[in-house]
Amino acid sequence: MTTRNVSRFWEWGKKIICVGRNYADHAKELMNAIPKDPVLFLKTPSAYLTEGSPILIPKYSNNLHHEIELGVVIGKGGTSISQSSAMDHVAGYALCLDMTARDIQDDCKSKGLPWTLAKAFDTSCPISEFIPKEKIPDPGNVKIWLKVNDQMRQHGCTSEMIFSIPFLISYISEIISLEEGDLILTGTPKGVSAVQVHDELHAGIDDVVSMTFKVDKLKQ
Numbered sequence: 001m002t003t004r005n006v007s008r009f010w011e012w013g014k015k016i017i018c019v020g021r022n023y024a025d026h027a028k029e030l031m032n033a034i035p036k037d038p039v040l041f042l043k044t045p046s047a048y049l050t051e052g053s054p055i056l057i058p059k060y061s062n063n064l065h066h067e068i069e070l071g072v073v074i075g076k077g078g079t080s081i082s083q084s085s086a087m088d089h090v091a092g093y094a095l096c097l098d099m100t101a102r103d104i105q106d107d108c109k110s111k112g113l114p115w116t117l118a119k120a121f122d123t124s125c126p127i128s129e130f131i132p133k134e135k136i137p138d139p140g141n142v143k144i145w146l147k148v149n150d151q152m153r154q155h156g157c158t159s160e161m162i163f164s165i166p167f168l169i170s171y172i173s174e175i176i177s178l179e180e181g182d183l184i185l186t187g188t189p190k191g192v193s194a195v196q197v198h199d200e201l202h203a204g205i206d207d208v209v210s211m212t213f214k215v216d217k218l219k220q
């Protein structure tokens with residue numbers, strides 16, 4: 001029998017479930033209401049990008065935004081998981097970017113259309129290395145930050161999340177069964193802004209992990 005190594009979860013083709021508007025300061029900066037229930041959307045596994053490969057700006061967007069987020073990697077699947085047992089289902093974490101074609105998202109919002117083109121294109125989910133659970137004893141209280149060309153653009157603390165990680169795992173698993181290797185993106189703090197070709201994005205979680213990505217244009 002072969003055992004799969006969760007530290008390469010992005011190779012497994014599992015789900016990427018994203019939570020939107022989970023930080024009040026970010027909901028406000030985009031003039032969205034504070035949600036009463038989590039806002040959920042999906043990316044596909046082809047969105048994954050690891051360090052060394054460039055983030056590609058889709059041909060149809062002129063306003064690609066960075067969103068730095070803590071990602072939760074599921075280690076044990078389940079349906080209708082209780083909040084009290086939710087953390088037993090976590091294998092670890094990854095620092096993630098929810099790259100967003102903001103112009104397309106604004107257009108989709110105004111037309112009442114889904115966000116797939118804005119959120120789920122190839123390279124829209126750059127990720128750090130896998131972080132084993134033990135390295136982040138309190139995922140509800142870590143600082144995440146992002147610099148673009150050495151300028152700080154986003155820095156927030158996961159304690160500012162509207163919906164906690166155990167709540168999100170429980171809520172999502174009522175609707176979508178979670179599987180080993182799934183990733184949950186937990187939302188972004190304020191400071192989202194546009195990136196340009198050749199920009200360098202450098203991001204981290206406290207002193208636990210850091211990652212660097214360059215931006216390039218999709219070849220015509």
Ligand SMILES: O=C([O-])CC(=O)C(=O)O
Pocket residue numbers: 018019020021022023026030067098100105186187188
């Ligand atoms: O596009 C958005 O503003 C929603 C989202 O992903 C987030 O809040 O992280």
Ligand SMILES: [Mg+2]
Pocket residue numbers: 018019020067069098187188
């Ligand atoms: Mg996001």
